[in-house]
Amino acid sequence: SELLDSVLNAIDVGVLVVDADGAAIHKNNSMQALDARIRPDGMKDTQEADLLFFASDRATALPADQRPVARAMRGESFEDVLLRAGPPGDQMTLSCSARVLRSEQCLNGAVIAFHDITALDDALRAKDDFVSSVSHELRTPLTAIHGYAQYIALAAIDEEERLNAAAFIADESRRLRDIVDRLLTLSNRREGEPEWVQVSIEELFLRAQKLYPGVHYRVEQPYVLGDAALLSSLVGNLVDNAVKASPQGAAV
Numbered sequence: 611s612e613l614l615d616s617v618l619n620a621i622d623v624g625v626l627v628v629d630a631d632g633a634a635i636h637k638n639n640s641m642q643a644l645d646a647r648i649r650p651d652g653m654k655d656t657q658e659a660d661l662l663f664f665a666s667d668r669a670t671a672l673p674a675d676q677r678p679v680a681r682a683m684r685g686e687s688f689e690d691v692l693l694r695a696g697p698p699g700d701q702m703t704l705s706c707s708a709r710v711l712r713s714e715q716c717l718n719g720a721v722i723a724f725h726d727i728t729a730l731d732d733a734l735r736a737k738d739d740f741v742s743s744v745s746h747e748l749r750t751p752l753t754a755i756h757g758y759a760q761y762i763a764l765a766a767i768d769e770e771e772r773l774n775a776a777a778f779i780a781d782e783s784r785r786l787r788d789i790v791d792r793l794l795t796l797s798n799r800r801e802g803e804p805e806w807v808q809v810s811i812e813e814l815f816l817r818a819q820k821l822y823p824g825v826h827y828r829v830e831q832p833y834v835l836g837d838a839a840l841l842s843s844l845v846g847n848l849v850d851n852a853v854k855a856s857p858q859g860a861a862v
Contacts, residue, residue: 615638618638618639619638619639619640621638621640622640622726623640623723623724623725624637624638624640624641624643624644624645624723624724624725624726625637625638625640625641625721625722625723625724626641626679626721626722626723626724627719627720627721627722628679628682628683628719628720628722629718629719630716630717630718630719631683632658632679632680632682632683635719640724641724644695644704644724644726645661647695647696647700647702648661648662648663648695648696648702649661649662650662650697651697658674658677658678658679658680659674659677661677661695662695662696662697663677663693663694663695664693664694664695664701665694666692666694668694668698668701669698672693678691678693678706678708678722678724679720679722681708682708682710682720682722683717683720685710685717686708686710687708687709687710688706688707688708689707690705690706690707691705691706691707692704692705692706693705693706693724701728702726702728703726703727703728703730703731704724704725704726704727705724705725705727706722706723706724706725707722707723707725708720708721708722708723709721744789744793746847747789747843747847748786748789750843750846750847750850751782751783751785751786751789751846752786754778754779754782754821755779755782755783755786758775758776758778758779758782759779761775762775762776762779778820778821781817781820785839785842785843785846788839789839789843806835806836806837807835807836807837807838808833808834808835809833809834809835809836809838809841810832810833811829811831811832811833811834812829812832814841814842814845815827815829815845815849817842817845817846818845818846818848818849818850819849821846821849821850822849822850822853822862824861824862825849825852825853825862826861826862849862
């Protein structure tokens with residue numbers, strides 16, 4: 611028994627053993643620490659239904675019959691069920707697995723394991739946010755390139771207009787290349803702090819105005835200190851969002 615306790619206390623997974631009635635008969639050290647975090651403040655003696663388990667929206671309390679011990683007491687064995695647990699602002703993401711203990715046709719109890727995967731869950735959500743942000747960054751220059759390519763191919767324009775459109779496509783292609791280069795640099799973890807230089811605000815908005823000629827702007831200071839490529843992307847997205855959010859024909 612002491613050897614088993616030592617082994618269970620050496621792992622960072624909460625292990626809970628319950629009897630046939632669902633009452634806890636053993637908790638390792640990790641489970642005791644976890645239990646303290648998911649118990650409501652001021653409550654010492656709790657049932658599973660009292661614990662702070664939540665649905666995937668992190669706000670709705672998990673119904674009593676969907677909680678781990680309740681499911682195990684119905685004879686369910688399961689693996690890697692995701693649970694949100696803990697008070698708002700300090701919630702964890704837990705991966706929960708259970709094995710039912712039987713002898714012949716009799717249910718003797720269950721062993722339930724809780725693995726804290728909060729860091730992994732946070733990393734996955736950060737990845738999703740990053741993909742969404744990158745998609746937005748890439749969409750703006752791609753939209754401009756596509757639009758001007760169609761303009762050159764389909765519109766009745768003179769040579770000067772054609773050259774202007776081609777120049778704009780080249781500018782947006784360079785912007786696209788800069789974004790991709792930055793992504794490659796970030797993925798290789800070679801980039802330190804951004805290179806801050808003095809950037810002309812007038813030039814930032816002039817680039818955006820090529821895409822949206824009807825946009826008006828007023829510059830209150832001539833320069834800003836920052837990363838030129840990131841600032842150009844920021845202003846381009848700002849103007850793009852403003853135009854999309856405004857009624858057709860409205861002044862931007």
